[in-house]
Amino acid sequence: MQSLNQPNPAGRPKVIADGPLAHAVTDLMGDQLELLPWQVAIDGSSEPVDGIYTYGHLLVDGAMLDRLPGVKVISNYGVGVDHIQVADAAERGIPVGNTPGILDGATADMGFTLLLAAARRVPEGDRYAHSPEFLRYDPGFMLGREVHGSTLGIIGLGSIGRQVARRARGFDMPVLYHNRRRREEAESDLGVRYASLDQLLSESDYVMICCPLTAETHHLINAAAFSKMKPSAILVNVARGGIVDTDALHQALKTGQIAAAALDVTDPEPLPKGNPLWKFDNMIITPHVATQGNLGTPLRTRLYRENIARFAAGEQLVNIVDTSKGY
Secondary structure: OOOOOOOOOOOOOEEEEOOOHHHHHHHHHOOOOEEEOOHHHHHOOOOOOOEEEEOOOOOEOHHHHHHOOOOOEEEEOOOOOOOEOHHHHHHOOOOEEOOOOOOHHHHHHHHHHHHHHHHOOHHHHHHHHHOOOOOOOOOOOOOOOOOOOOOEEEEOOOHHHHHHHHHHHOOOOOEEEEOOOOOHHHHHHHOOEEOOHHHHHHHOOEEEEOOOOOOOOOOOEOHHHHHHOOOOOEEEEOOOHHHEOHHHHHHHHHHOOOOEEEEOOOOOOOOOOOOHHHHOOOEEEOOOOOOOOOOHHHHHHHHHHHHHHHHHOOOOOOOEOOOOOOO
């Protein structure tokens, strides 16, 4: 871990913030920082830029950092840093900060919300109940799938995946997990069972993606993966859209290779309104809100505020991504 040198000693640190964060930076630390528009990151600057604050889909890579040679810190308003080329930052000695551990529970809650909604056909039922066609109760109509006792497969047993596994215990669900490294302590603590990816896909009634997006996990769920899943299986993604091959998902739903899918993230994001996925009744899409809980979001904002204050004071950030290992 390296300490930050005092940024821009001649005046307030100059920082670039992408879209949704611009107002947050101004509201939190506007008197201590000079905010620059994101276009500066695209065009470059003849003046020193001290920091970059980012969140979503705007790529921060070596080319951008070369256009902004004075950058001393990159801070991300969230955990996932797949939009930041961490290795490029490491080569230039730039620390990358993020906000881990705060929103694991909120994300796991959303994962189960999507799982239950897809299994019990909640969006379809809501639309039908609001329609003029709903004139009487029919106990044989719109049957959903029962969740309790079904097998859940979790891809990525990190902090979010473990929270998902804890919730599955309340539904008496056998849990399989696949991870780069086997987590024997989690097996003992949570009663989960390690499986190869192929085994997890073939045996799970519900497959939930909780792993980060990396070069290894990009399009991990592709046509070959869908071919191994049960026709009755439901896919849930609360991680990153790029882990699922969108075209392959469309084919899997079209041909009945899987029963349904529920996504909080898509690729691309937002998903274009003309994309054929929107046409499926057994497809649920929410607008990347898994982390937006009423309890965790204020804590994340507090940490983000603390990181801004530390940067303004030339101090080390609270959390720094280990750039020696990537992400």
